[in-house]
Amino acid sequence: MAEVTLLEAIREALAEEMERDPAVVLLGEDIGRYGGAFKATDGLLDRFGPARVIDTPISEAGIVGAAAGMAHYGMRPVVEMQFIDFISCAYDMLTNYVATARYRAFLPCPIVVRGPSGGYVRGGPFHSQNPEAAFLHTPGLKIAYPCTVADAKGMLKAAIRDEDPVLFFEHKYLYRRIKAELPGPDEVVPLGRARVAREGTDLTIVTYAATVWKALEAAEELAASDGLSVEVLDLRSLLPLDDEAIMASVRKTNRVLLVHEDTVTGGIAGELTARINERCFEWLDAPVRRVAAHDVPLPYAPPLEDFVLPQTSDIVRACRWLAAY
Amino acid sequence: MAEVTLLEAIREALAEEMERDPAVVLLGEDIGRYGGAFKATDGLLDRFGPARVIDTPISEAGIVGAAAGMAHYGMRPVVEMQFIDFISCAYDMLTNYVATARYRAFLPCPIVVRGPSGGYVRGGPFHSQNPEAAFLHTPGLKIAYPCTVADAKGMLKAAIRDEDPVLFFEHKYLYRRIKAELPGPDEVVPLGRARVAREGTDLTIVTYAATVWKALEAAEELAASDGLSVEVLDLRSLLPLDDEAIMASVRKTNRVLLVHEDTVTGGIAGELTARINERCFEWLDAPVRRVAAHDVPLPYAPPLEDFVLPQTSDIVRACRWLAAY
Amino acid sequence: MADTDTTPGAPSALTAEDRLALYRWMRLTRTLEERLVALYRQTKVVGGLFRSLGQEGCAVGSAYALQRTDAMSPLIRNLGSMLVKGATPLEVLRQYMAKGDSPTRGRELNIHFGDVQDRHFVGQISHLGDMVPVMAGITLTFRLRGEARVGLVYVGDGATSTGAFHEGVNFAAVQRCPLVVVVENNGYAYSTPTAQQCAAERLADKGAGYGIPGVRVDGNDVLAMHAVTAEAVARARAGGGPTLIEAMTFRRKGHAEHDNQSYVTAEEIAHWAETNDPIDRYVARLTGEFGVAAADLEAIDAAVAVEVDEATDLAEASPPCDGPDALVGVYAEPARMPGLWYRGDASRAVTEHERPASWGTHDG
Amino acid sequence: MADTDTTPGAPSALTAEDRLALYRWMRLTRTLEERLVALYRQTKVVGGLFRSLGQEGCAVGSAYALQRTDAMSPLIRNLGSMLVKGATPLEVLRQYMAKGDSPTRGRELNIHFGDVQDRHFVGQISHLGDMVPVMAGITLTFRLRGEARVGLVYVGDGATSTGAFHEGVNFAAVQRCPLVVVVENNGYAYSTPTAQQCAAERLADKGAGYGIPGVRVDGNDVLAMHAVTAEAVARARAGGGPTLIEAMTFRRKGHAEHDNQSYVTAEEIAHWAETNDPIDRYVARLTGEFGVAAADLEAIDAAVAVEVDEATDLAEASPPCDGPDALVGVYAEPARMPGLWYRGDASRAVTEHERPASWGTHDG
């Protein structure tokens, strides 16, 4: 089997789910003839026609609201945000209308809102965001953020089949950089389960998205240079969180480093620290620590962006500190 | 001096700041002749005229954007959200435009966005929200959430005088329930500083807003029934957080309970746990624990709302658990 | 009467039975609301109470142009539309009283409830304007599936200022969704007069900017309201896309019961009550032009009163909500949320908690 | 030519000097953009490059109607407007090359920068529509202070679909802000043709729904563009409130340099280039109707080329950004953010970090 990129895996997932279920429709800006800003939907208009690949006006709240209405009446809309940064324009619709629909009015609302997120791409403050933490305290939503080709495909399929709304983040730095062979067409990767990206015994790095790859690099380096055995846990699913997997790893290694690309203050690492502290306090041999972005809007110039975002060498240093604690 | 309600303290702060500085203007829905849904701006139109008390169309993004523009040109706009729940409609404008203005374009943006927040009032899912956590990972914003009459007045004055944008939450359950005498007209309470609401030595409750009062009730009860000495720290300022005050209390009592009205998952207690763990790990004699709302949209019927929100008895039980650890 | 684009609709389209039905819905709306006021004064209504006094013609006339399978999204002042579409007084009473067997099991207020299985009204949220995109999506679904169904969404003059209204109408127009947008221009949004909401003299003129017809109609003439809506519904059903209808009416009560409407002169309110009450106007027409006997209308009134009485008794007897039920149904799977550690297995712990006195919010 | 409401503006309002200035700004815009393309191909531009080829008349003609103290908010395709308003080629080049001495010190891209002290253009953000409310607020300030200043905000055909556009225009209309809204209808929003963005045939018709004048103008006729804008500016300055101007133009390049515009026929692009280039059209008029010697225009072209060359040299010599500078200026107080624990005092630690290859984003 040929290798595909993460972007191609997304496209395959969309195509296969559209093939499988006629209720699946796509909505978004420039997703039809143009195939989307990153070409995630390239070719799908030709294949499925304009009734299922719907180009929309520039109106994120309108699109998400329309998707919700469609979902109430049996459709399975998948909405593309041209860049995930624009999801903020649909913040009200997502948190107030979509997330609460089932609870307050018994309205099924199985929609997926997906799009390119993340930095390391010189996109500047409005094309590099990681908005996941803003949705973490919204009961009713699910949040997925895969970082491998297989997960991107399998979790997108799971998200589309899910009975509830799912925010699905795709790291654009990985879109074309990550390649792998894909398993069979029906590999659905369930939401809510973390993935052990690398086994280890001395300490655990809990992370997700692009920084999984940096954590793996750091683990490699630490094994070679320091003889440290670092476990890397890829959360993949941020809501719900896979508490079992997290706690199992912490109980094994007794030292945890949390890494994410979002700003340190208010990022998901806070919630993770609270959960670990609540359930594994007695197992901790060192404080849980965070490596994350500086608390600034993400700047655009390469030296600035590199300085603000977490880098592999940061993770290495933090691990050494933890291991020595 | 006569006692005033928290609501009156807000109104006084607005009036005094408008008196002091002609650049201070108010914008919001129904704030003029009607005086605002909760009457926070009652009488101000008559006193300051329609050029300074501006009734707006129903358009939260529009109002916040306009306030930002005014602030760039030397004004000090104070925006009222009729209910803070509607701040979600201005989420994009606040997080992307307002918060980044100084950093990305050297634009001063001293605005205050204030409004009634919080539950315990049978307001249902859309008139009871505590949206503070959604803004916590937005560098560039400040967040204030006072719970006493003096703080409401003094911090609002500080917020209006601040050079940067401040989200200012006013708990509507407290609006008319809390009364106190006010200090002199120029008591400005600086942002970024917590307040010890009650001194204690056995354990610390870190909280803010309406649950400060519940924590105080619980502390009282625990002193009487269990002989426990509970310190209650009122954060008041959520961004920036007063790390020094938090850590000082934790180092003194070695046991911490975090309490907030927002949902437990993704609420601010996560960030607090991370910071305490990072700086006071060695001082902790028990895990940091959270008492917060269940992870559901806040329902409206009294038995449901009471069940979902943290109550005094919950805090009492949690403190006993921590003290016994 | 207001300046309008349309003359009262051709009554021939409605049968004599229809005409009485319209009367009955308007009367039921008013009687039920009066009952709610009584219950509110007895503090049996939890939260605020929102009146549609004087706007019943607009709500009832428009909703009556829909079929059962058509979808509708009401505003807080569309109690009449809800009833026409099949909501029962009992549901409404239970909902306002936050009963455990209310349509939302106590989770949401007043007429914020829905039924997309049978009667096809969609539970709105408070955030104004948000229902417009949602209804655009529902009606897009109808169109894509080739179903001859339409949707109708109500917004107030105030809600036209929201970004969501704009994005939703524009989306519907571009996609030629079978959607009728009824803007109820009742002169005020809370305390804000329409002229401070929008500088256009006619909200109907917004239609042109979206490339859809915009018409203004006398919303207090139930037959005109019906006729204009029926025409828009027919156009939508035939594939002609959305219509924006501006219905001219007047809010004769405050925003909600707590609001004494001090910002409107007593004369203006009295003037509307005396000269432009939709029920009075309709009664005059029914008994005049249509030769209906006053006794027939009185019989309807009496039946309505009995219906509301019976529903009230049932609603009052309904059980309150049960705290732990709050944990059910946020997600399809798992359907129930876990409890909180400090409550242990004492899931009924709430009974020991303090109960803050009920405290109405000032908004819908 | 496009169907428009206006005939080319009375040229008498402009002096011979003004007319040459207009030419100079258009030429400078085009030459500077061509230089940016060259630098982009040399990978010296960080991120995407957005062209205004064929839209220079619209940008320059409108901005030329403003005074220095008037405020302006540009779109990504308003390089010409920025230059007219006082931005320098050097600033633009440094900004596109992410230099340490660029107007935003490397924090923001392309022409996202501002100056509200002197030249009065406001740094926009990417989120389309957001600048409209901001400009409403700025111009409301002018009105409230009794200053005879106006504002001009550019939006594309695509941005008119956003809620922020709607809320901003409505706010400005109600408040009679001295704001001119220029909708540059260049046929496309990224790949989406205007007809899929809005069902109205004329975006100018949106004006009526806000109660403000809406006019359409040939945006590729720099003099008409100037005249129509000057009229709207005069109305705003006189207290007459906002105007919505729909400028008809055409985007002859892709959304950004990476976009090969496959969704537009080569014929259509060629047709616009051959028959409706704003510079060519203006040159014909200048040398014909206005009797300007071709040599005078060539002299301007030569001077512009020198100016751009010199600016390029300076910009290339500018220093790159310094990592730790990223920590300065999020708040007024404290002006500097603390470092991160694992970097210790090694604030230059970044130099050991991997440097991902530059990778242009596909958007503005």
Ligand SMILES: Cc1ncc(C[n+]2csc(CCOP(=O)(O)OP(=O)(O)O)c2C)c(N)n1
């Ligand atoms: C986005 C948003 N902002 C503010 C409110 C608060 N609010 C509730 S009803 C109302 C007035 C609505 O006026 P209108 O749309 O004219 O409807 P009417 O009440 O007159 O029927 C306001 C401001 C809200 N519900 N949603």
Ligand SMILES: Cc1ncc(C[n+]2csc(CCOP(=O)(O)OP(=O)(O)O)c2C)c(N)n1
């Ligand atoms: C709210 C928002 N959604 C999506 C985008 C992505 N985007 C950037 S430019 C663009 C097209 C803009 O078209 P138009 O407004 O017509 O301006 P033009 O590029 O034609 O000058 C899109 C969709 C954005 N910047 N903001």
Ligand SMILES: [Mg+2]
């Ligand atoms: Mg109204």
Ligand SMILES: [Mg+2]
């Ligand atoms: Mg365009």
